[in-house]
Amino acid sequence: MVAKTGGVREMTEEIWRYREEVHRLARQLCRHREDAEDVAQATLLKAAQHLKEFRGEASLRTWLHRIATNECRMLRRRPTPLSLEQLLETAATDDAPPLGLPEEAPDPEEIVIEAERRRLVLQALQRLPERYQTALLLKDGEGMKEREIAAAMGLSVSAVKALLHRARLALRKELQRHGLVTS
Structure with missing residues (x-):
């Protein structure tokens, strides 16, 4: 694939163009900002290192x-205790992207x-199984x-459709349990 696109340098530049999207995805997948930064950095590094395998x-x-x-999955498998600083930061920050200034x-x-x-909603989402969250x-x-x-999850398209359906049902159930949505 590298030869088709013009070489390693061009592909590395292409990977770099996705850095913000990779960071955003990492922030959504990980529970803590530091973990998200680590995941994003590791993702970009691994992609660059394994470019010839693409x-x-x-x-x-x-x-x-x-x-x-x-x-992110590998990070979650590692048991790491949370520091007080991490707990406070997680509770005090909102990583949602800005929506612009209202009129x-x-x-x-x-x-x-x-x-x-x-x-x-984020708490309800985090209580779902990891595959549903992803x-x-x-x-x-x-x-x-x-x-x-x-392709990203290594599943068939029909399996993804079923997974999304089950994930949405599970999320709705969690939200109903906390009175955020009605049946």
């Missing part, structure tokens, strides 16, 4: 998502309600198509 059967984007997903000043109460709602984040968070998710 066969081009999937898109470069899908390949990078697969590496990031695997890096008029928002109601402070609405801001607090929306922040709490987002926190509860599928939902790739589909809804990254806007990937089912075939891209299938």
